Amino acid sequence: MLRFTLLWLLVFLFASISSSSARPAPYAMRISCGARQNIRTPPTYTRWYKDFAYTGGIPANATAPSRITPPLKTLRYFPLSEGPENCYLVNRVPKGHYSVRIFFGLVEHEIDNEPLFEVSVEGTIIHSLKSGWSKNDEQVFAEALVFLLDGSVSICFHSTGRGDPTIISIEILQIDEKAYYFGPEWGRGVILKTTSRLTCGTSKPKFDEDYSGDHWGGDRFWHPIRTFGKNADAPRSTESGIKKASTVPNFYPEALYQSAVVSTDSKPDLAYTMDVDPNKNYSIWLHFAEIDATITGAGKRVFDVLINGDTVFENVDVVGMSGDRYTALVLNTTVALSGRTLTITLHPKKGNHAILTAIEVFQVIVAESKTSPEEVRALQALKKSLGLPNRFGWNGDPCVPKEHPWSGADCHFDKSGGKWLIDGLGLGNQGLRGSLPNEISKLHHLQSINLSGNSIHGAIPSSLGTVTSLETLDLSYNFLNGSIPESLGKLTALRRLNLNGNSLSGRVPSALGGRLLNGASFNFTDNHGLCGIPGLPKCGPHLSAGAKVGIAFAVFLSLVLLVICSICWWKRRQNILRAQQIAG
Numbered sequence: 001m002l003r004f005t006l007l008w009l010l011v012f013l014f015a016s017i018s019s020s021s022a023r024p025a026p027y028a029m030r031i032s033c034g035a036r037q038n039i040r041t042p043p044t045y046t047r048w049y050k051d052f053a054y055t056g057g058i059p060a061n062a063t064a065p066s067r068i069t070p071p072l073k074t075l076r077y078f079p080l081s082e083g084p085e086n087c088y089l090v091n092r093v094p095k096g097h098y099s100v101r102i103f104f105g106l107v108e109h110e111i112d113n114e115p116l117f118e119v120s121v122e123g124t125i126i127h128s129l130k131s132g133w134s135k136n137d138e139q140v141f142a143e144a145l146v147f148l149l150d151g152s153v154s155i156c157f158h159s160t161g162r163g164d165p166t167i168i169s170i171e172i173l174q175i176d177e178k179a180y181y182f183g184p185e186w187g188r189g190v191i192l193k194t195t196s197r198l199t200c201g202t203s204k205p206k207f208d209e210d211y212s213g214d215h216w217g218g219d220r221f222w223h224p225i226r227t228f229g230k231n232a233d234a235p236r237s238t239e240s241g242i243k244k245a246s247t248v249p250n251f252y253p254e255a256l257y258q259s260a261v262v263s264t265d266s267k268p269d270l271a272y273t274m275d276v277d278p279n280k281n282y283s284i285w286l287h288f289a290e291i292d293a294t295i296t297g298a299g300k301r302v303f304d305v306l307i308n309g310d311t312v313f314e315n316v317d318v319v320g321m322s323g324d325r326y327t328a329l330v331l332n333t334t335v336a337l338s339g340r341t342l343t344i345t346l347h348p349k350k351g352n353h354a355i356l357t358a359i360e361v362f363q364v365i366v367a368e369s370k371t372s373p374e375e376v377r378a379l380q381a382l383k384k385s386l387g388l389p390n391r392f393g394w395n396g397d398p399c400v401p402k403e404h405p406w407s408g409a410d411c412h413f414d415k416s417g418g419k420w421l422i423d424g425l426g427l428g429n430q431g432l433r434g435s436l437p438n439e440i441s442k443l444h445h446l447q448s449i450n451l452s453g454n455s456i457h458g459a460i461p462s463s464l465g466t467v468t469s470l471e472t473l474d475l476s477y478n479f480l481n482g483s484i485p486e487s488l489g490k491l492t493a494l495r496r497l498n499l500n501g502n503s504l505s506g507r508v509p510s511a512l513g514g515r516l517l518n519g520a521s522f523n524f525t526d527n528h529g530l531c532g533i534p535g536l537p538k539c540g541p542h543l544s545a546g547a548k549v550g551i552a553f554a555v556f557l558s559l560v561l562l563v564i565c566s567i568c569w570w571k572r573r574q575n576i577l578r579a580q581q582i583a584g
Helices: 002-021 254-258 318-322 373-386 438-442 462-466 486-490 510-518 545-583
Strands: 028-032 039-041 046-048 058-063 074-077 085-091 096-104 116-121 124-128 141-148 152-162 166-175 190-200 221-225 233-237 259-263 270-275 280-288 302-307 310-316 329-337 341-350 358-366 409-414 419-426 448-450 472-474 479-482 496-498 503-507 521-523 529-531
Touching (some): 085 166, 152 166, 190 270, 373 438
Parallel strands (some): 472 496, 503 529
Antiparallel strands (some): 085 152
8 A cells, every 4th residue: 555655656746747847838819800709719729819909990790811711700900091000019928939920801792802011020021912812822821930029019010002901810829939040140130921831742731730730839831732743743641650840949740741742753853933022031941751661761862952053952861861761851041032933943863753841931031120119108108198190000110110100200220229219200280189298308319399280288398308409399380388498498409499379478488588699590479478588578577486476375365364354353343233232
């Protein structure tokens, strides 16, 4: 009995240690756009969260353009009236390496209206939809591998004037930190955009989930290609297990390597050609496993691999390099392509035939530098305080993508700090309302502000005097009131100041008045309460703020004493009259 108890105790301790040391499940966020409740979809019962984190748009019923599109019934579309840029801003995302995938859709009953737009992740364009995308399985989604380090992710859709962006789903799936490491250029400043991912020798499209793949692989989609051309090759398949497949860091599913294509006697070279964007760098991953029963050992099948005619791998012996038959082998190379086509050729040297299991092609994109977070928050506060119309957008990053900056915000790149900064605001005559927030002073690098011709009310923030780089400030023809802050006199770079056409009052700061003698252009007209400089009425005796408070307090105290004395006199008189009546 004691031995039995000790045995179970050891088993329990071993299980506890194993479970505690096991790798936790990766972060996964799947959003069903337009959905009002969480749902699960067959056949894997994948969980999709109801729609959230969007900046605008309209939910609608969806038409899925492809058999690989998630079986979801809704989408969210973004009409131009909602602004040229709209985003999903997902917070509480753990720092790490992620596969971000977006599926596009068509609004129900509008399947002939195929929208064309651009997609960015963290301010970097990763995809531009091309005409005909809804009829191609590999184009109904965009996918990119990106490092997320700020605890959030922004996924934005940029209108190009050719239809409203329509989004069925968004997936944010954590992958291994070292996934798809391709050399010294790989790192946190690089994004890998999925251009193509093929599984050879089969006609069934599959995701990693369908292959029972490891979740750390990111649930990749594998587009099937049974043959590269008529009589060009022959498919091979096996049900035997594959060794060294689902390993760190890419975790490829074992079943991926159970099919392949093999070249033929009539066409011994195995070749595949695809379209690419010119003048880009591409990371190419080639997958092999010797599953052909006619190959019994190392040296029986040897071939070279060429990219656009240039040899990148010589004397590839799958059995010799992987260590055995039915064993996975992955080769990777990165190439610069100037043309619009990529051709992968396997040229046999021994055995007459080449074999290929799968292909992955990624475009290497240098991630855009982002705008200073403090200045982004300041612009968002300004947007809220002024009630900026939706047509402006002002979602995502103000300065990137460079092809889609925010309207009314001027940017310049700070090379020393490696980030974008805001140096101008041009929002004149835009129907803005509300007041100027103190956060505007957080835009430390502003050189010009034009908010003229709006309906802005309230006071001019005194904190504006801390933006020492300001050269032009135009707040004319609004409904601003109160006095001009003394702090504006500290803006020594200010050469043009227009405050005319408001309801300002009080003395113009002497520092501003003196600047007029040095050629500055200031306009204070049409403010009936301003005084103190040539062209404006003279000011009366100047009292400090403390003196004004003291006088007001004295007047108030005098009124209180007068009321008290009046009450006492009235009560005394009433008592005298009452006494006279009693005596009479």
